[in-house]
Amino acid sequence: MTASHDQRPPESAYLNCIRCGLCLAVCPIYREYLTETASPRGRVALARKGLEGELVLSPNLFEQMYACFDCLACNEICPVGIRPADLALALRATQEAMHPARWKRPLFRGLIPHPGRLELATLPLRLYERLGLRRLAYALGLRRLLPARLRDLEAMLPCLPQRPLRQHIPEVVTPAALGFAGPDPTADEHAARENPAAGRRVGFFLGCAQNVLFAEESAAAVRVLARNGCTVITPAAVRCCGMPARGYGDVAAARDQARFNIALFEQAAVEVVVTDCATCGSTLREYGELLRDDPAWAARAAAFSRKVRDVSEFLVSLPLRKPTGRLDGRVTYHDPCHLRRGQGVWREPRHLLQLIDGLEFVELPEADWCCGSAGSQLITHYETSLRVLARKMENVAVTGAQIIASGCPGCQMQLNVGVRRHGLAIQVTHPIVLLDRAYEGS
Amino acid sequence: MIAHSIIQQLHAILGPGGVLTAPEDLAVYAYDGTFMDRRPDVVVLPTTTEQVSQVVALATAERLPVIARGMGSGLAAGSVPCDGGLALVTTRLNRILEIDVGNSAVHVQAGVVTADLQAAVEKIGLFYPPDPSSIRHSTIGGNIACNAGGPRCLKYGVTGDYVLGLTVVLADGRILRTGGKPIKDVVGYDLTALFTGSEGTLGVICEALLRLIPRPRFIRTALAEFPSLDDASRTVNAILTAGIVPVALELMDETAIACIEEAMHLGLPLDVEALLILETDGNHEAAVIDEIETAARICGETGARRVQVARSEAERTALWRARRSVSPALARKAPNKLGEDITVPRTAIPEAIRRIKAVSARYGLPVVIFGHAGDGNLHPNILFDRRDPAQWAAVEQMVEAIFAISLALGGTLSGEHGVGALKRPYMEKALGPLSIEIQRRIKQALDPLGIMNPGKVFPQ
Ligand SMILES: Cc1cc2nc3c(=O)[nH]c(=O)nc-3n(C[C@H](O)[C@H](O)[C@H](O)COP(=O)(O)OP(=O)(O)OC[C@H]3O[C@@H](n4cnc5c(N)ncnc54)[C@H](O)[C@@H]3O)c2cc1C
Ligand code: SF4
Ligand code: SF4
Numbered sequence: 001m002t003a004s005h006d007q008r009p010p011e012s013a014y015l016n017c018i019r020c021g022l023c024l025a026v027c028p029i030y031r032e033y034l035t036e037t038a039s040p041r042g043r044v045a046l047a048r049k050g051l052e053g054e055l056v057l058s059p060n061l062f063e064q065m066y067a068c069f070d071c072l073a074c075n076e077i078c079p080v081g082i083r084p085a086d087l088a089l090a091l092r093a094t095q096e097a098m099h100p101a102r103w104k105r106p107l108f109r110g111l112i113p114h115p116g117r118l119e120l121a122t123l124p125l126r127l128y129e130r131l132g133l134r135r136l137a138y139a140l141g142l143r144r145l146l147p148a149r150l151r152d153l154e155a156m157l158p159c160l161p162q163r164p165l166r167q168h169i170p171e172v173v174t175p176a177a178l179g180f181a182g183p184d185p186t187a188d189e190h191a192a193r194e195n196p197a198a199g200r201r202v203g204f205f206l207g208c209a210q211n212v213l214f215a216e217e218s219a220a221a222v223r224v225l226a227r228n229g230c231t232v233i234t235p236a237a238v239r240c241c242g243m244p245a246r247g248y249g250d251v252a253a254a255r256d257q258a259r260f261n262i263a264l265f266e267q268a269a270v271e272v273v274v275t276d277c278a279t280c281g282s283t284l285r286e287y288g289e290l291l292r293d294d295p296a297w298a299a300r301a302a303a304f305s306r307k308v309r310d311v312s313e314f315l316v317s318l319p320l321r322k323p324t325g326r327l328d329g330r331v332t333y334h335d336p337c338h339l340r341r342g343q344g345v346w347r348e349p350r351h352l353l354q355l356i357d358g359l360e361f362v363e364l365p366e367a368d369w370c371c372g373s374a375g376s377q378l379i380t381h382y383e384t385s386l387r388v389l390a391r392k393m394e395n396v397a398v399t400g401a402q403i404i405a406s407g408c409p410g411c412q413m414q415l416n417v418g419v420r421r422h423g424l425a426i427q428v429t430h431p432i433v434l435l436d437r438a439y440e441g442s
Numbered sequence: 443m444i445a446h447s448i449i450q451q452l453h454a455i456l457g458p459g460g461v462l463t464a465p466e467d468l469a470v471y472a473y474d475g476t477f478m479d480r481r482p483d484v485v486v487l488p489t490t491t492e493q494v495s496q497v498v499a500l501a502t503a504e505r506l507p508v509i510a511r512g513m514g515s516g517l518a519a520g521s522v523p524c525d526g527g528l529a530l531v532t533t534r535l536n537r538i539l540e541i542d543v544g545n546s547a548v549h550v551q552a553g554v555v556t557a558d559l560q561a562a563v564e565k566i567g568l569f570y571p572p573d574p575s576s577i578r579h580s581t582i583g584g585n586i587a588c589n590a591g592g593p594r595c596l597k598y599g600v601t602g603d604y605v606l607g608l609t610v611v612l613a614d615g616r617i618l619r620t621g622g623k624p625i626k627d628v629v630g631y632d633l634t635a636l637f638t639g640s641e642g643t644l645g646v647i648c649e650a651l652l653r654l655i656p657r658p659r660f661i662r663t664a665l666a667e668f669p670s671l672d673d674a675s676r677t678v679n680a681i682l683t684a685g686i687v688p689v690a691l692e693l694m695d696e697t698a699i700a701c702i703e704e705a706m707h708l709g710l711p712l713d714v715e716a717l718l719i720l721e722t723d724g725n726h727e728a729a730v731i732d733e734i735e736t737a738a739r740i741c742g743e744t745g746a747r748r749v750q751v752a753r754s755e756a757e758r759t760a761l762w763r764a765r766r767s768v769s770p771a772l773a774r775k776a777p778n779k780l781g782e783d784i785t786v787p788r789t790a791i792p793e794a795i796r797r798i799k800a801v802s803a804r805y806g807l808p809v810v811i812f813g814h815a816g817d818g819n820l821h822p823n824i825l826f827d828r829r830d831p832a833q834w835a836a837v838e839q840m841v842e843a844i845f846a847i848s849l850a851l852g853g854t855l856s857g858e859h860g861v862g863a864l865k866r867p868y869m870e871k872a873l874g875p876l877s878i879e880i881q882r883r884i885k886q887a888l889d890p891l892g893i894m895n896p897g898k899v900f901p902q
Contacts, residue, residue, distance in 0.1 A: 021475060
């Protein structure tokens with residue numbers, strides 16, 4: 001079976017790969033399996049040979065595209081400008097276009113885009129951790145979960161139960177509403193200097209995982225923004241950023257979600273769109289690219305993408321209030337792939353952590369090496385995911401930190417599994433939570 | 443097609459995951475860092491020397507070609523299975539077996555990534571100097587099999603200068619150990635040297651014992667901008683004859699600079715004909731600084747417009763990042779590139795560059811020149827599109843012309859990439875019939891059936 005023209009990535013996506021092999025050095029999957037098939041160069045070759053007809057576009061060929069964790073390291077290193085990670089995603093879409101998988105439609109179009117349904121589906125999860133996990137696994141169309149895996153999956157979760165944040169966070173949070181010095185139009189010069197961000201209208205993009213599983217983190221993010229003078233708008237109707245759909249090759253569903261979210265934030269009339277989820281952030285920044293060929297939306301999407309900021313990036317751009325509370329302990333930071341390479345944000349979260357008195361920051365060796373989470377990879381590529389994780393945890397153990405912070409729910413879930421599997425007494429959290437605590441302790 | 447019974451036996455030797463036969467797997471083991479492409483019949487991933495020995499014994503019994511392959515970064519199509527056969531991939535032979543601090547030696551399996559080896563010994567203050575640009579994506583076994591060089595070779599020598607001993611699986615499956623920890627050893631012929639640079643045609647290197655040296659404590663790096671390429675190449679000699687032995691003396695011509703800048707945006711000047719990267723090192727900071735400053739002064743006297751000494755480790759890394767990525771960055775310019783690797787006597791560099799530029803003009807295809815100018819090793823890269831038969835025909839003639847230039851100037855075909863499949867037609871011209879005859883006899887003695895990497899090195 002060959003792919004027709006509209007289903008295939010352009011020739012330029014692979015033609016100039018000179019097979020230099022530079023990308024092998026940085027691929028976490030290659031470095032575990034040490035086979036060319038598991039390498040970025042191998043994936044580019046498979047894509048090319050498949051698309052040019054030298055190989056059959058077989059299920060095994062497409063499976064190699066799913067074996068990529070989308071950590072973007074190969075994109076970054078390739079001196080020719082080939083983007084093997086993007087090519088792997090494009091091939092997944094090629095497969096979807098050629099043979100749509102039946103289970104994907106209800107999941108990516110019926111369930112994930114609808115926060116209400118998603119919350120309902122994960123309700124049991126919030127009530128009974130173990131039972132809930134089974135339900136989630138079932139909802140995600142997964143079978144044959146082994147007991148060991150089940151334990152690992154359980155470890156992924158933060159403390160439950162909690163209520164989805166969307167159900168109780170006000171759509172508009174002003175500094176004054178939280179009792180912080182608010183934007184005051186009559187404020188004198190002194191007050192303005194005290195509170196220079198006053199009056200900034202900030203949109204907050206509440207991601208699915210944050211909403212359901214890490215509600216407390218996003219609540220903290222909103223508090224910290226408000227405390228620094230921002231009026232925070234969190235549209236309750238927001239939909240999934242579209243990453244899961246794109247990851248599974250359903251580009252049409254991802255585009256629908258993008259259009260919806262763009263329109264939603266246009267209505268909110270905000271200066272910037274802030275998110276505390278690395279994956280959402282990198283996906284939102286790609287809306288412009290995703291809708292490039294849609295004349296009605298291209299410009300709007302590009303404008304939206306330009307407004308997207310990671311919460312740490314945005315906070316650092318403000319004249320930030322120094323937290324006066326104190327937290328004791330040693331903290332280290334793991335770079336989410338989609339924050340560091342996806343958005344170029346890595347200094348900012350470190351900066352935030354270093355603002356906190358009492359907290360000793362230590363750099364994590366290979367901090368930007370993938371942790372093996374990649375969204376659902378622990379579920380779909382269990383073995384590989386754990387191998388990649390093991391390398392991360394060895395590095396974490398070296399730091400002697402009591403806290404590991406990371407600005408991505410996927411990474412946090414993965415790190416939770418790692419901490420538990422490797423018997424480490426380390427708390428996993430989002431930098432924003434630590435910052436919030438330091439403010440609250442003031 | 444390979445017999446099912448052979449596959450079964452391979453499975454028995456290598457266990458689960460150690461044998462690959464899916465078309466997708468075979469298709470990605472069909473290439474190295476060149477445009478050549480030919481699938482093996484089966485891929486094996488051994489983890490021990492004993493497994494390699496059993497696999498090779500089986501291959502001999504079955505008359506199956508054995509193609510040793512590291513990370514496939516080779517630039518001579520050396521690990522491309524020209525006649526099919528068994529791709530013996532060393533990437534899982536990746537353990538560092540011993541670091542002997544007292545004797546400054548390290549014992550490794552062949553599939554260790556060279557950069558990993560370097561990092562491991564540097565952690566304890568030791569130093570493995572050879573630094574091919576492919577250091578993070580090539581194996582030590584591949585480096586030994588090609589006798590890889592790198593920028594630092596000017597001062598520290600090539601890979602072969604650090605190989606104390608080897609464990610090699612011979613074509614009949616027997617395991618040969620050569621050399622040992624003593625630095626001096628004159629008992630018998632130097633078989634270690636024989637296997638170094640043998641490109642997989644004499645046996646499979648499974649383990650290596652390597653010599654280490656103390657790590658130099660101070661390094662200084664400088665970048666010199668030359669409006670004239672001629673001046674830059676003359677400077678190389680001026681520096682070396684002034685009694686300084688820099689760690690590295692790297693040259694990039696204007697096309698190379700433009701490619702790097704386009705790919706990496708490092709702020710390199712685009713209005714000069716050449717850049718030189720100079721580096722000095724040692725254990726006395728003052729001496730190291732003095733040397734780099736002397737070298738910088740000489741550059742100024744011989745036509746450099748500006749010389750900039752890196753002020754921080756980050757600046758230094760950026761300079762090297764530029765140099766290391768130059769070869770792949772060229773690929774932005776054209777779908778294919780053919781990187782040659784000629785080496786000429788140092789004083790002939792300006793003339794070699796002039797003649798190569800003339801070849802480029804004559805055939806109308808761009809040739810980018812960079813290389814390890816300090817040891818006369820130049821990498822002229824021809825940029826082309828292989829899908830255009832006219833261009834491909836021109837490339838073949840240009841390669842011949844470039845080799846002719848090198849030989850005419852008293853140089854050689856390859857300083858570090860090796861012969862592989864790509865340069866074998868030119869071997870006879872470079873070495874003469876007597877040398878080829880002797881080498882054939884050596885090959886015959888070690889691999890009478892001709893199963894070790896057939897179709898490589900020797901002329902047809
Ligand atoms: C971007 C780039 C930069 C490069 N820079 C340099 C440089 O600066 N200096 C330099 O010297 N080279 C350079 N090279 C060439 C290449 O990296 C080297 O030749 C390297 O030593 C090959 O190692 P490998 O593990 O990739 O071997 P492969 O490419 O897999 O194999 C190369 C040859 O060695 C043989 N071989 C491999 N392993 C074994 C073994 N265990 N036993 C027996 N034979 C074996 C193979 O059969 C083949 O003939 C560069 C290549 C690239 C793509
Ligand atoms: S994708 Fe880029 S880095 Fe990887 S082999 Fe191809 S050209 Fe080299
Ligand atoms: S994105 Fe990461 S996992 Fe995927 S091929 Fe590139 S380096 Fe490997």
